[in-house]
Amino acid sequence: MDDISKELNLDFNKNVYKPLDDTYLFLKYFKQFINKDNIDGIKLNKISYILDMGTGTGIIAIFFAKYFKSNLGLNIKIYASDILLDAIKLSKKNAKKNGLEKQIVFIHSNLFNNFPISLKHKFNIIFFNPPYLPSELIFKTTNKKKIFYSWMGGKSGTETFEKFLVQSIEFLSPIEKPYIYFLFSSNSPLDELYAKIEKLGFELKILIKIHFFFEDIILHRITRV
Numbered sequence: 001m002d003d004i005s006k007e008l009n010l011d012f013n014k015n016v017y018k019p020l021d022d023t024y025l026f027l028k029y030f031k032q033f034i035n036k037d038n039i040d041g042i043k044l045n046k047i048s049y050i051l052d053m054g055t056g057t058g059i060i061a062i063f064f065a066k067y068f069k070s071n072l073g074l075n076i077k078i079y080a081s082d083i084l085l086d087a088i089k090l091s092k093k094n095a096k097k098n099g100l101e102k103q104i105v106f107i108h109s110n111l112f113n114n115f116p117i118s119l120k121h122k123f124n125i126i127f128f129n130p131p132y133l134p135s136e137l138i139f140k141t142t143n144k145k146k147i148f149y150s151w152m153g154g155k156s157g158t159e160t161f162e163k164f165l166v167q168s169i170e171f172l173s174p175i176e177k178p179y180i181y182f183l184f185s186s187n188s189p190l191d192e193l194y195a196k197i198e199k200l201g202f203e204l205k206i207l208i209k210i211h212f213f214f215e216d217i218i219l220h221r222i223t224r225v
Contacts, residue, residue: 011094018056023060049123059094061095081107121171125181162193165197180223181219190218204221
């Protein structure tokens with residue numbers, strides 16, 4: 001996905017998760033399904049708020065902000081959040097390098113914990129490339145680093161995403177049909193995760209699946225039933 005990377009002026013550092021094949025899978029999909037009228041079939045004039053959860057370098061938020069800036073007349077507010085303060089600092093820097101510092105609002109937060117009440121029931125689209133490695137695999141090392149939050153998804157690898165999903169219900173727009181896009185690995189306990197997604201009242205669709213080394217990376221879309 002070097003072509004996408006070259007379109008954006010981004011800095012990286014060792015303390016923030018660097019975009020890899022999973023991140024570029026997001027962008028590859030949306031480069032195919034975004035135009036002046038809609039995103040993946042969602043009319044642009046029906047979209048007011050977009051959130052990039054776990055923004056890291058800010059690449060996904062910057063990708064969309066750049067597109068919307070070039071399409072004048074769109075009143076779409078983009079938010080980007082991360083649990084790591086280093087990520088927020090880097091993504092702000094990257095937004096400024098791309099001339100988009102006024103197009104993106106950054107929130108330092110563990111999932112939705114620090115989100116203002118004013119953002120409840122607002123988001124039409126949420127993107128999340130969640131951490132999905134089992135925590136016990138990471139914490140076998142004695143040299144624990146903050147960047148591990150970018151990978152560790154809880155005991156089984158799905159807990160962080162499940163917590164996000166429960167919290168997200170309060171922040172999704174009830175007016176227009178909201179979408180959540182997320183990635184997961186085929187090595188995760190997906191049957192259990194899918195059952196929990198259904199139990200929470202979401203409808204799931206698999207959009208694309210790509211094989212990398214020892215796993216499939218799967219892009220999903222869910223919406224409230």
